[in-house]
Amino acid sequence: MSLEMNKIAGAVLVGGLVTLGSSILAEKLVTPQAAHVAVAVPQAPAEAPAPAPEKAVEPVSALLASADPAAGEATAKKCAVCHTFDKGGAAKLGPNLWGVVGGPHAHMEGFAYSDAMKKLHDQPWTYEDLNAFLAHPQKTIPGTKMTFPGLPKVQDRANVIAWLRTKSDSPVPPPSEADIKAATEAAQPTQQAAAAPAQPSAQPAAAEAGQPAAETAPAQAPQPSGSDIATLLQSADPTEGQKVAKKCAVCHTFEKGAPNKVGPNLYGVVGGPHAHKEDFKYSEAMSKLHDQPWTYEALDAFLTSPKDAVPGTKMAFPGLRKPEERAAVIAYLRTLSDSPPPLPQPGGGAAAQQPEQSGGSSEASPVQPAEGGAPRAPPGE
Numbered sequence: 001m002s003l004e005m006n007k008i009a010g011a012v013l014v015g016g017l018v019t020l021g022s023s024i025l026a027e028k029l030v031t032p033q034a035a036h037v038a039v040a041v042p043q044a045p046a047e048a049p050a051p052a053p054e055k056a057v058e059p060v061s062a063l064l065a066s067a068d069p070a071a072g073e074a075t076a077k078k079c080a081v082c083h084t085f086d087k088g089g090a091a092k093l094g095p096n097l098w099g100v101v102g103g104p105h106a107h108m109e110g111f112a113y114s115d116a117m118k119k120l121h122d123q124p125w126t127y128e129d130l131n132a133f134l135a136h137p138q139k140t141i142p143g144t145k146m147t148f149p150g151l152p153k154v155q156d157r158a159n160v161i162a163w164l165r166t167k168s169d170s171p172v173p174p175p176s177e178a179d180i181k182a183a184t185e186a187a188q189p190t191q192q193a194a195a196a197p198a199q200p201s202a203q204p205a206a207a208e209a210g211q212p213a214a215e216t217a218p219a220q221a222p223q224p225s226g227s228d229i230a231t232l233l234q235s236a237d238p239t240e241g242q243k244v245a246k247k248c249a250v251c252h253t254f255e256k257g258a259p260n261k262v263g264p265n266l267y268g269v270v271g272g273p274h275a276h277k278e279d280f281k282y283s284e285a286m287s288k289l290h291d292q293p294w295t296y297e298a299l300d301a302f303l304t305s306p307k308d309a310v311p312g313t314k315m316a317f318p319g320l321r322k323p324e325e326r327a328a329v330i331a332y333l334r335t336l337s338d339s340p341p342p343l344p345q346p347g348g349g350a351a352a353q354q355p356e357q358s359g360g361s362s363e364a365s366p367v368q369p370a371e372g373g374a375p376r377a378p379p380g381e
Helices: 003-029 061-066 069-081 127-135 154-166 177-195 226-235 238-247 296-304 323-335
Strands: none
Touching (some): 061 127, 061 154, 061 177, 069 154, 127 154, 226 296, 296 323
């Protein structure tokens, strides 16, 4: 054979020897196993985050003392398409709302309420029931015919309820301190749940770790003094007091000879006796003070904290915390008299008679029902 053929034959032989040697070595190094069938295993889908809970309905009871019925009437104009509000008014798409606050659900006889509403006929419309319904009608009473989406702002609801409360022959009393406390406590679990994050935190909350939450020290009622109110009255503006007193008109009247409401008429209260209106049913606590006059200092103390000044009073208003506001309201009330008493002099001593200032009409009076003379914030409906 030629040299070229010898080279080719040698290359083939070497290749075969390498292949055979590799095969033998592989068998020594690798243990053969039965073949496995590959199966596609679906991966668990990533867990979708839980939807954030809806914002809790804020309670309205604590806001009714300072709610503005006039603002509520303006807000309620949008409701006039479906409702009437005057006494004896006819139903429209919705029922007439005279007397709704404190009245039963489905209160208007002859109106075709939904079955859901009629089932609640034996339950009264409390302040918080109205608050929840005005916030979310369909969620509060599923099946109601009310298509209005609701009022999301709690202050708007408070104002509307305060105005609706005036639409009654005998407005229900404002929320008591116990009512306000109960409404606030009932809302706390819901509000806490709404505020909690959708995904649990990796770090335990302080409460879960046993650490008490920091508590805010309760606010203390301001302590009025005779010298303070005497000084403030020297520069108090009755016009400003009239503005502050507008909120009280739901529960009080101010013009001479006007009838009582939830609270007594306040004409002539400054310098007059406690429980000064003979035709009003005062609390026993207030009636016992009938022989004591409403001095400027006594009015200041009562307006600061009615419950502390006269324990047992029907007055649910928590009080006016700003001394300047109390002085302005007292200055305004002083103008509502046939013979206003002289202003006190700072530091005591005889009071000089000062010319009477015009205080404006009683229509701008306070809305806070007060026994005795202190204006009190309106209890919304």
